[in-house]
């Protein structure tokens with residue numbers, strides 16, 4: 255159960271680290287170029303199906319990130335075995351050799367305060383904080399510590415605390431922070447406010463369609 259459902263007024267934040275493991279899923283799909291449409295696709299796309307394969311490592315033996323996505327038929331067979339791929343779309347369409355093979359590798363995070371509790375970013379409950387390491391090459395997307403902090407906020411929104419707020423009054427200025435964060439995220443104890451080099455937007459709160467609140471001393475609250 256989600257923490258947010260237990261107490262609608264406040265949620266305790268906690269930090270998550272990448273565990274180094276990934277959930278692997280195999281998939282088949284009709285190629286985008288074929289322009290085939292599946293009547294059961296919710297986004298107007300082609301036939302698509304996936305199967306959970308198991309847990310794997312994020313890095314290969316040489317320490318390189320294993321890339322996800324398209325696989326040749328040969329690579330699909332040598333890596334997973336062709337029998338580990340779905341054979342048909344939920345609409346009943348049967349995939350042929352001409353259709354694509356691929357795999358998804360979804361990072362699993364673990365709680366700093368209890369590494370036995372693990373989530374994907376999608377599964378993580380409200381209050382989960384993590385570093386968006388893929389933003390770290392953009393200085394103006396990071397806090398003063400060089401990290402790009404994300405917080406799972408109520409309502410299913412990933413709040414990029416070190417990013418730009420939508421009503422920023424100094425959009426040309428890359429140095430200021432719309433939200434000033436204080437404290438060490440890795441302890442879970444973070445405060446976000448307007449104390450620092452900041453713009454005039456808001457009061458340091460996060461304004462979502464269905465939630466408006468603050469992050470103070472490690473608590474998301476309204």
Ligand SMILES: [Zn+2]
Pocket residue numbers: 292293294295300301302343344345346347
């Ligand atoms: Zn289909």
Ligand SMILES: [Zn+2]
Pocket residue numbers: 418419422423424425430431432452453454455
């Ligand atoms: Zn701003």
